[in-house]
Amino acid sequence: MKEARTTGHISRGPRRGPHHTALAVLWACALLLTGCAAGPPGQRMGHGPAEPPGTTATTVPPGLAGHYRQKLRWTPCAEQPSFQCTTLRAPLDYARPEAGDIFLAATRKKATGTGARHIGSLLFNPGGPGEPAITSLWSFAGAFSPAVRASYDLVAVDPRGVGSSTPVNCGDDTAGTPAAVRRPRGPGGPDENGPDKNGPDANGPDFAAADKAARETATACERGAGRLLPHVGTLDSARDLELVRALLGDERLHYLGFSYGSYLGASYAGLFPSRAGRMVLDGAVDPTLDGVHSLLGQARGYQIAWDSFAADCAxxxxxxxxxxxxxxxxxxxxxxxxxxxxxxxxxxxxxxxxxxxxxxxxxxxxxxxxxxxxxxxxxxxxxxxxxxxxxxGAFEDSGFSGDAYVAITCLSGSLGARATPAQARAALPEFVRTSPRFGRYFADQLSTCAHWPVPADQPAGPITAPGAPPILVVGTTRDPATPYTEARALARLLSSGRLLTYDGDGHTAYLRSVGCVDDAVDGYLTRGQLPPAGTVCT
Known part of the structure; x- marks a missing residue:
């Protein structure tokens, strides 16, 4: 197995976070999905196209003329003077632009090429949700090939709620890392006085404690960021990308998204298929999965990854x-x-x-x-x-926001979990059968969104993006965080999807010094040339 360098892309896995597990959120909006927030006038709900037939790339949505007339003022970034930074206004609520604005922070690295070599802007998202895109691009811009850097201005926007954009801030009482919610075992055996005695495994999760933590998080976030919470979902971030595309002056959105960033990119293509450009979605998320099967798939993915490591170690x-x-x-x-x-x-x-x-x-x-x-x-x-x-501590200095993670995740039927303690307890045996090493850790994430004050606005369901140009989906066969089955599913769902497979280990493949993958992605981004169907890199 080839040791690959870490790129820092954030993924889904059993990490702890404010009041609950920090990645305790990828399961069950589907259980209690009560409705979808309204979209802009003329926009379909969920994954359907936002643009009516015949819409052109220069059409301005009703009520947003002021936002689309903004002039971006780029200046050298204070922390990274070789990059430029700017701030733009976006509507808090795309359905009611008069309700006020939020601010989005952006950075760019100008292309080294000019004239015919310059294609436009390449929007970059490293994943998360909750991970700033700006600082990630600062860290990894040098990993792009000279051909890509010549062809594109590299651009990153901190999604709404994240980083230097208008942030989700649930208050100081959500900061830090909580105690584990698994029931402890002392020298005398299981703790029979714990708050959750009904679990099928004496060392299983304390689902009552997890539910209490989820309630505390929801209460703190509603108190600290209530006005923002309905408007930080993936669909609104996709609409922000469309606004940014227009302000950059690009006819189409060229995009590179990793992990959750693949979900954001696919959501954009679903809303604006005729405005999509060359899009690469690496470490793809299957949008049809509900939270239960999303978490279960990850538990299986980490088990497969551990077994691969164990065989090599032995x-x-x-x-x-x-x-x-x-x-x-x-x-x-x-x-x-x-x-x-x-x-x-x-x-x-x-x-x-x-x-x-x-x-x-x-x-x-x-x-x-x-x-x-x-x-x-x-x-x-x-x-x-x-x-x-x-x-x-790998994520401590990344700027990752647990508050934003939960707020964004709980608005998605494919990402957020809303199980009661009884439902989570009933699901535990399947999690442990699927993943003896990691199943219980994912099971204790089942109630993260159970008390979230805002219903999901993006139900689980297919994204097809009819009429979009080819979209390159990259999947790694032993990816623990976004299992390969999800990349295959997304590539099949997209009407113009093409799957590129990396037969390897780790989360995501591009920019990890896998020559075959890098060459294939670069060829698509710079020349529009897709790898042949069925391409497998090793």
């Missing part, structure tokens, strides 16, 4: 989880249990328990960073938590 000398793939899973379970019984303490403030180790494992599987994972597992056996802490 073939190496001194593998820290055994001499065979069959030994690896129980060895990991034993390490997690040992840390739950006796957490390792590093200084006054750092406590490394079983959840800390699982967080490090999932981060390493996503990267993929197998050498670091072997080191982490080896070190923790001796009481050293250096690499576990390094992996577990």
């Amino acid at each position: 073939a190496r000398p001194a593998c820290p989880v055994g001499r065979s793939a069959a030994e690896a899973g129980p060895a990991l379970d034993a390490l997690v249990d040992a840390l739950d019984r006796a957490p390792l303490r590093q200084g006054k403030d750092v406590v490394v328990d079983g959840d800390s180790l699982i967080s490090a494992v999932t981060t390493a599987l996503m990267a993929p960073a197998w050498e670091k994972l072997r080191a982490a597992l080896r070190e923790v056996r001796t009481g050293d938590t250096t690499t576990v802490q390094e992996l577990g």
